[in-house]
Amino acid sequence: MELLKVDTIEAARDKLIQAMTEKHPEIIELNLLSAQGYIAARDHYSNEQVPDFRRSSVDGYAVISSDTAGANESLPVFMQIVDEVIMGNPAKKEIHTGECAYVPTGGMIPKGADAMVMVEYCEQFDRDQIAIYNAVPFGKNIVYEGEDIKKGDLVIKQGTKLCSKEIGVMACLGITKVQVYKPYKITIISTGDELISLEDKPSIGKVRDINSYSISAMAQNQGFDVLQTMVINDDEQALRKAVSDAIKVSDIVVISGGSSQGKKDATKKIIDELTGEGAFTHGLALKPGKPTILGYDNKENVLLVGLPGHPTAAILVFELLIIWLWKYITKQPEEKSVFAKITTNLAGAPGKTTCQLVKLIKNNMEYLAEPIYGKSGLITSLSSSEGYIIIEQNKEGLKKDEIVEVFYL
Amino acid sequence: MELLKVDTIEAARDKLIQAMTEKHPEIIELNLLSAQGYIAARDHYSNEQVPDFRRSSVDGYAVISSDTAGANESLPVFMQIVDEVIMGNPAKKEIHTGECAYVPTGGMIPKGADAMVMVEYCEQFDRDQIAIYNAVPFGKNIVYEGEDIKKGDLVIKQGTKLCSKEIGVMACLGITKVQVYKPYKITIISTGDELISLEDKPSIGKVRDINSYSISAMAQNQGFDVLQTMVINDDEQALRKAVSDAIKVSDIVVISGGSSQGKKDATKKIIDELTGEGAFTHGLALKPGKPTILGYDNKENVLLVGLPGHPTAAILVFELLIIWLWKYITKQPEEKSVFAKITTNLAGAPGKTTCQLVKLIKNNMEYLAEPIYGKSGLITSLSSSEGYIIIEQNKEGLKKDEIVEVFYL
Numbered sequence: 069m070e071l072l073k074v075d076t077i078e079a080a081r082d083k084l085i086q087a088m089t090e091k092h093p094e095i096i097e098l099n100l101l102s103a104q105g106y107i108a109a110r111d112h113y114s115n116e117q118v119p120d121f122r123r124s125s126v127d128g129y130a131v132i133s134s135d136t137a138g139a140n141e142s143l144p145v146f147m148q149i150v151d152e153v154i155m156g157n158p159a160k161k162e163i164h165t166g167e168c169a170y171v172p173t174g175g176m177i178p179k180g181a182d183a184m185v186m187v188e189y190c191e192q193f194d195r196d197q198i199a200i201y202n203a204v205p206f207g208k209n210i211v212y213e214g215e216d217i218k219k220g221d222l223v224i225k226q227g228t229k230l231c232s233k234e235i236g237v238m239a240c241l242g243i244t245k246v247q248v249y250k251p252y253k254i255t256i257i258s259t260g261d262e263l264i265s266l267e268d269k270p271s272i273g274k275v276r277d278i279n280s281y282s283i284s285a286m287a288q289n290q291g292f293d294v295l296q297t298m299v300i301n302d303d304e305q306a307l308r309k310a311v312s313d314a315i316k317v318s319d320i321v322v323i324s325g326g327s328s329q330g331k332k333d334a335t336k337k338i339i340d341e342l343t344g345e346g347a348f349t350h351g352l353a354l355k356p357g358k359p360t361i362l363g364y365d366n367k368e369n370v371l372l373v374g375l376p377g378h379p380t381a382a383i384l385v386f387e388l389l390i391i392w393l394w395k396y397i398t399k400q401p402e403e404k405s406v407f408a409k410i411t412t413n414l415a416g417a418p419g420k421t422t423c424q425l426v427k428l429i430k431n432n433m434e435y436l437a438e439p440i441y442g443k444s445g446l447i448t449s450l451s452s453s454e455g456y457i458i459i460e461q462n463k464e465g466l467k468k469d470e471i472v473e474v475f476y477l
Numbered sequence: 478m479e480l481l482k483v484d485t486i487e488a489a490r491d492k493l494i495q496a497m498t499e500k501h502p503e504i505i506e507l508n509l510l511s512a513q514g515y516i517a518a519r520d521h522y523s524n525e526q527v528p529d530f531r532r533s534s535v536d537g538y539a540v541i542s543s544d545t546a547g548a549n550e551s552l553p554v555f556m557q558i559v560d561e562v563i564m565g566n567p568a569k570k571e572i573h574t575g576e577c578a579y580v581p582t583g584g585m586i587p588k589g590a591d592a593m594v595m596v597e598y599c600e601q602f603d604r605d606q607i608a609i610y611n612a613v614p615f616g617k618n619i620v621y622e623g624e625d626i627k628k629g630d631l632v633i634k635q636g637t638k639l640c641s642k643e644i645g646v647m648a649c650l651g652i653t654k655v656q657v658y659k660p661y662k663i664t665i666i667s668t669g670d671e672l673i674s675l676e677d678k679p680s681i682g683k684v685r686d687i688n689s690y691s692i693s694a695m696a697q698n699q700g701f702d703v704l705q706t707m708v709i710n711d712d713e714q715a716l717r718k719a720v721s722d723a724i725k726v727s728d729i730v731v732i733s734g735g736s737s738q739g740k741k742d743a744t745k746k747i748i749d750e751l752t753g754e755g756a757f758t759h760g761l762a763l764k765p766g767k768p769t770i771l772g773y774d775n776k777e778n779v780l781l782v783g784l785p786g787h788p789t790a791a792i793l794v795f796e797l798l799i800i801w802l803w804k805y806i807t808k809q810p811e812e813k814s815v816f817a818k819i820t821t822n823l824a825g826a827p828g829k830t831t832c833q834l835v836k837l838i839k840n841n842m843e844y845l846a847e848p849i850y851g852k853s854g855l856i857t858s859l860s861s862s863e864g865y866i867i868i869e870q871n872k873e874g875l876k877k878d879e880i881v882e883v884f885y886l
Binding site: 082084100101104105118119120121123125154155156158160172173174175176191209211215216217221223224230231232233234235236237238239240241242243244260261262263266267268269272273274275276277278279280281282283284285286288289297300377379383402404405406430433434435442443446447448450451453469473476477 | 510513514527528529530532534549563564565566567568582583584585618620624625626630632633639640641642643644645646647648649650651652653669670671674675676677678679681682683684685686687688689690691692693694695697698706709711786787788792811813814815816823839842843844851852855857859860864882885886
């Protein structure tokens with residue numbers, strides 16, 4: 069009963085990290101406009117200060133703030149317009165008491181001025197006379213040199229996913245090329261005599277291949293390069309050939325199905341053979357997800373993963389181990405999650421970590437997590453759920469209304 | 478002071494929907510393996526039942542459950558092995574009392590049998606004799622016909638984002654082609670004499686163009702087809718030409734900057750001209766985001782959007798109006814959000830909806846939302862935030878420790 073010698077999730081993760089120590093992910097350089105969704109491969113510090121000049125954050129008039137003291141809607145103060153700052157050009161004239169200059173949003177604040185009055189609070193009388201109906205304090209509507217970004221500031225941390233905000237900051241600093249982690253190249257193989265292709269109508273005893281589709285979608289969602297997906301019958305020879313071929317071009321080869329204790333299971337044998345040292349994980353103390361096999365080919369630097377055949381278990385194990393590994397290695401920050409109230413008591417599984425699918429229900433400024441039951445292997449229990457919760461193996465279970473952390477799937 | 482005649486977010490959304498009634502998004506057909514991240518354009522019902530035969534969810538022996546009554550670790554019951562079901566093939570022999578048949582995970586349950594005993598609880602003595610150490614109830618480890626999916630079940634709702642779970646369900650049902658909404662084609666134009674390209678070192682008064690990068694990244698993240706991004710000086714002629722050209726090929730043309738009440742602002746004028754009917758929104762009662770202009774070209778069926786020049790305001794308005802519109806039109810379900818405790822009192826803005834950037838902090842099974850302050854236009858206040866909260870215009874403000882809904886940005 070070899071499958072009972074199983075690893076905890078934590079042990080399997082430790083072994084994965086150890087196996088992958090030699091395999092640093094490659095770093096590639098992308099144009100900033102193409103970097104959306106990639107993971108920054110190094111820290112980025114600013115070489116400049118932003119802004120590099122005192123800038124107005126409104127359309128209006130640059131003034132000496134003390135000149136506006138007491139101004140209000142019924143009692144304006146009057147000022148002399150001495151200049152108009154042209155967008156994208158330096159401000160030329162210095163402002164003295166009683167004087168002001170028009171400055172557009174983003175324009176440079178003239179020397180002498182220390183606040184901006186929004187144009188909405190001004191009324192121009194003639195070419196160079198203006199009434200100001202608003203008293204402004206020192207510094208109002210001005211962004212100072214370096215107030216946004218100082219020279220030497222850490223602006224993008226290694227491991228950050230580059231989205232609109234990060235790409236905006238990099239554009240601001242003139243970073244046109246960005247170094248990102250090259251996503252893994254992955255081959256996904258489904259095995260089983262029962263599997264038929266999607267086009268075929270299943271005859272009795274046969275089912276369509278699900279895992280190569282769902283695992284491929286998960287991999288694509290992380291940006292992985294899915295080299296190939298294929299279905300192989302329970303034919304050890306054919307599977308060995310397919311895995312050997314995939315090893316030559318992939319960073320990760322995933323074989324789903326064929327890893328439980330069935331009579332025809334060749335996955336373990338092939339992973340043992342092809343990795344030299346043999347598989348390092350022969351099962352997980354995880355419900356669902358026990359029939360998981362992990363090995364590492366030191367010669368070709370390829371990770372070999374035997375996933376359970378059950379679609380739900382396959383997705384959960386891929387999420388908890390392989391996507392977890394990618395996030396760990398690329399130094400991505402902790403997962404986004406949601407805290408929710410569990411709607412029912414829930415038993416744990418003795419000696420096993422339980423991964424329970426849940427549906428999230430918004431209810432009066434809080435979320436409820438409703439467990440999705442269903443026998444292992446039901447694809448609909450997966451599709452009707454939004455995320456999962458983890459019940460640690462040393463925990464007996466959860467009580468109704470307990471707060472749980474839900475991770476999106 | 479025309480900018481004071483502003484629309485609420487709700488009014489602007491209503492006008493957007495009205496303008497777009499004639500412009501149904503196109504529907505395209507994709508191969509299932511390429512559909513990851515797209516939005517389903519119609520409901521999908523099942524034409525089949527899943528599974529189509531009684532299936533085992535474990536490796537083990539199919540038995541008549543009443544035969545196992547009383548079996549336990551010290552007192553097995555003994556049974557005759559009469560068959561081995563081959564994966565992917567029909568089960569041939571019927572099981573009678575005292576008999577059992579080996580069935581692999583996913584294999585067909587023979588007639589007569591009504592439960593499965595996991596192989597871990599069995600010990601084979603000779604070719605056709607087995608000891609069973611576990612009493613199983615009726616139906617144990619069996620998935621019944623149609624238990625997963627019934628004929629006629631709604632399996633994928635219109636508006637669903639197709640990810641691993643949904644693609645898995647479709648694979649299971651043999652759906653190889655899927656109809657999805659064709660994402661918008663968008664052109665993004667930044668305007669302003671102060672803008673220089675990323676490669677240039679800003680001279681005094683100039684800044685690098687941020688918005689075409691950040692808005693492009695947001696659009697890409699929704700799957701939009703970003704046709705072109707460009708920077709145009711404050712030259713009405715050049716801007717009119719660029720927008721006219723873009724209208725011919727785009728679904729949406731975004732012009733950022735040039736929409737506040739500065740002296741050189743041509744965006745409103747050009748949107749008025751090119752839409753025939755004129756812009757329908759001339760400002761938003763939103764902080765930040767007031768200088769927003771919306772118009773619709775009825776002849777070419779193109780939405781014209783003038784975004785604020787401030788990077789934060791531009792991103793927020795694009796999120797609250799354009800991405801909102803895409804999600805509304807493609808019938809996507811409500812946004813994923815997080816409830817969090819606000820860490821400080823927060824004032825609203827009279828007569829305006831406030832969109833406040835926040836950072837999320839995990840704290841003992843709850844999230845705290847910490848407002849990110851900073852003058853409008855600071856790119857770092859954007860990059861250090863994780864999401865935003867909305868303070869409705871009729872709300873005075875928020876009290877410290879009040880629960881708020883945070884939307885990811």
